[in-house]
Amino acid sequence: MAVQYVEIYELENRGAVDPAPSSDVEGTLLVGTQPVLEFEDNHSSYGNDYVKIYPAFHNGERSWLKRAVWSPAYGYSASATQESIVSFEAGVKIFLERGVFAFPQPVEAK
Numbered sequence: 872m873a874v875q876y877v878e879i880y881e882l883e884n885r886g887a888v889d890p891a892p893s894s895d896v897e898g899t900l901l902v903g904t905q906p907v908l909e910f911e912d913n914h915s916s917y918g919n920d921y922v923k924i925y926p927a928f929h930n931g932e933r934s935w936l937k938r939a940v941w942s943p944a945y946g947y948s949a950s951a952t953q954e955s956i957v958s959f960e961a962g963v964k965i966f967l968e969r970g971v972f973a974f975p976q977p978v979e980a981k
Contacts, residue, residue: 887949898930935962
């Protein structure tokens with residue numbers, strides 16, 4: 872499977888409460904165009920985040936881009952997008968915590 876990468880120059884820092892301008896990437900950041908993991912996180916009565924993890928190379932080192940997009944609950948209208956560069960090891964930990972590499976227990980034949 873070939874991965875197409877695009878260069879990203881800024882990371883979004885727009886919070887639901889404290890909107891902040893985008894921040895410049897230090898060095899070079901190449902990010903895959905397709906996420907390799909998607910999940911919901913930070914559930915509350917106000918809404919939740921839809922998180923996507925993308926393969927990336929930051930200054931030539933394997934890493935991940937984590938993009939969390941806030942989805943407000945019914946009746947709320949706040950929006951936010953937070954992006955961060957995650958080390959390769961920390962990204963693998965996210966995969967493990969989400970059960971990506973979990974193996975089901977074998978069922979004994981009767």
